[in-house]
Amino acid sequence: MVVDDSAVVRGLIAKWLGDDPAVEVVATASNGEMALKNLAAADPEIVVLDIEMPVMDGLTALPKILEHSSEIQVLMSSTLTKRNAEISMRALSMGAADYVSKPESTREVTTSLSFQQELVGKVVNLAAARRLQKGGKVYKAGKSSSLNEDILPQVSSRGAIAKRKMSSTLPRIIGVGSSTGGPQALLKFLNSVKDELRLPILITQHMPPAFTNILAEHLARASGLPCKQAEDGDVIHTGHVYVAPGDYHMIVVNEGGKKIIRLNQDPPVNFCRPAVDPLFASLAGTFGSAVLGVILTGMGHDGLKGSQDIVDAGGTIIAQDEATSIVWGMPGAVSQAGLCSAVLPLDDIGAKVIDITTGEAL
Template identity: 50%
Template structure:
């Protein structure tokens, strides 16, 4: 049963076999009711509390003991950005998923919340009727709550979901999502000693481009990574695909600019690739690379979602593989699903190099885990080692 008003009666402490315990916080009774019903319809999830503002939620965190909070950004009395740090202080390890409509202000607040400790966000339709009819929003809320909640249950809030799952982000709201493409068969590869994924050798050629793909947990990871590699990317263009809707990606580019100390912006159709520039795939469009005359350019398209995502990582990786070959350095960071794995195999089969973020440092080890399991990675590294590795490679060292 979904709760429409105050807190539910507190339940016993969670074990790894219990449903994920969820608190829903939104000033709209309609939204609270819908999200609560969707969650309770999944046997792996259970609503333990529902509140109309942040203050009531903060006061109830200890008693209701949720694993995950779905937290609205805009609410009376106490909004989401004010409630977030108080919730995390009351229950360290709590997973908070921000929900906000697609305005620039709310996108900025949502990204700020990620830097304050929120695990992820979901873009919310602007009207209650939109919430009611959006299959995409429903799918994304349930999938993220389940995946991140099960992660929280593992290892006392420090576990990671390592199995690749199809990511629901930006799935078409009405028509069925396209079937994810199979991952290409990898070519023979070098093997590691002992257990674990097989690794490819790094390319012996100097990179002419750096490609990065990410999803859940990506904004935080990208900020950290670019703060470290900013000085090193002077001689190569950098292309980033982060699963995000429109509005969010332009703000993400601004954050990357500050972190890297170099200009980052959404890619523009037809603009040439320039060394030292950072191109971010705009929300709602795929970004690829192609030739226009003698120049290699950014190309945008409005083709259907790939791996349930738009923008998707695979189109970028695959298009770059056909142009740059063994002169590619790519990195797949934290994220749900397996987007990027097929493209990583293409890059590796062409002689390029792919770095995958490791499981321990990933918010969700879906995308990088799929790359590792496909045998496409040259190395699997924690986030705090990826920046220095990229810097060494771009500097001509290994």
């Protein structure tokens, strides 16, 4: 379902999506109220939801759409102003699966190939990931020009997950990786550890530059923790939270006896920059066995190699379970690789992290 108050933009998006063999546009609507009236009859898998609309805007409609069905994934669409980026962040924290940045003018929308490709790609791959996660059929590559099988969850086998023994070393740092559905999961995670947090937390969330600083500010306000977008040369402090900036990999190095954050623009890893693998690899190299890695909801398998590095160094990995993940790609990859010491519902991860960091889990 496509929801946008501009008839031109609504028609273009519907045409672009309909041109992909993997997509059927089941309905369009000019505002949130009309979308809600059509939900039951249309039964969409994904709703592309504009933010600024008359009668009922996207932020008002979002929780009502999710209340109608927890199976619907909502892709927010908004112009990339600071105000709309902040609104999009609120939408993500409320349960929207992802977002796409829309050009500011209708004329730019009609000519922006990058917007078209990003929007169609996210719709196709979100739907494919959810179908695969639920055991359904997915379009094969070649039938959809926008399907990227390299980032789909690798969860075709549902065998028992092998668990590793917890590291006997108390962690001195926590690394967190997340992607699709991450902002909401990160907020829940930080709120569940904030009262007993005694370690620094470094977060890599797949996001563009305009969003990561807003994400850090949002997490700081909502959790009360000292949280910031990382800067090159930051000295890591206990109890502080650092978010990798968009378009930069974040790593940690030991310089003069201090643990320092370094940022770089090395090539994307797993199609991402920032990526989880470089962060986790640097934590393993700098802290050895004293690393706790947490993999939250996300598409693809970023974090798999880095988690292997942490485990090889003697550290511990825990992951979000399939039932509570928007997309069980990243956590599914590390779980099925046998790298995790625990695979838990999101609401239980914070308590486990506190147990591990205080030695109660040993």
